[in-house]
Amino acid sequence: MSWGEVGDHEGYSRVVFVDGRVGQGSLGLLMRSPTGGVMARALDAEGRPHGTSEIRDGRIAIGCRAACVCGWQGPLREKTDGDEAADRWGQLPDDVDDALFWQWQEHVRSVALASVGDLAAKAAGIAKRLTAAVLEARLAGSSWSDLGAAASISRQSAHERWSEQDKAPRVAGAGRGRRRSAKS
Ligand SMILES: [Zn+2]
Numbered sequence: 001m002s003w004g005e006v007g008d009h010e011g012y013s014r015v016v017f018v019d020g021r022v023g024q025g026s027l028g029l030l031m032r033s034p035t036g037g038v039m040a041r042a043l044d045a046e047g048r049p050h051g052t053s054e055i056r057d058g059r060i061a062i063g064c065r066a067a068c069v070c071g072w073q074g075p076l077r078e079k080t081d082g083d084e085a086a087d088r089w090g091q092l093p094d095d096v097d098d099a100l101f102w103q104w105q106e107h108v109r110s111v112a113l114a115s116v117g118d119l120a121a122k123a124a125g126i127a128k129r130l131t132a133a134v135l136e137a138r139l140a141g142s143s144w145s146d147l148g149a150a151a152s153i154s155r156q157s158a159h160e161r162w163s164e165q166d167k168a169p170r171v172a173g174a175g176r177g178r179r180r181s182a183k184s
Helices: 027-030 094-138 144-150 155-165
Strands: 001-008 009-016 021-024 036-041 049-056 063-068
Touching: 001 094, 009 094, 027 049, 027 094, 063 094, 094 144, 144 155
Parallel strands: none
Antiparallel strands: 001 009, 009 021, 009 063, 021 036, 036 049
């Protein structure tokens, strides 16, 4: 039972059995069958299901946890005396499912924030290199039209964006083939 998708993440709750097998969702048409149960599968080291699945009674699960298709798993929430057990089909009580949902939400939030930090740092690095390249192109005689065309923006935008830092000689006709005048 998925909580939905956010980018590369899709979260769900699952019951956990004493041998490490986990519930893989309800058994569709057998939902109301007295012999129905939850499909239990073992997980490999990366948390992916492997081996054959077997049907188990969800009520013997030792607990449950939140999980995500990206491989993240929340901590095991052990069934306590106070907790209502999962039902035969591995369905958790709403309050338990809600608590697991918030753990998954926090997982997605922290991963997304880390990406924002990482990408912002990369973007800042690229912006710096871009400015350096623009200034070099200016010193080598490129016009704002040349730079606008190269950056797929208008001449005006190129000028607004980089002219403050521009050190190219501001002489009419400055440009191609003209030697940079020595600074006095
Ligand atoms: Zn995830």
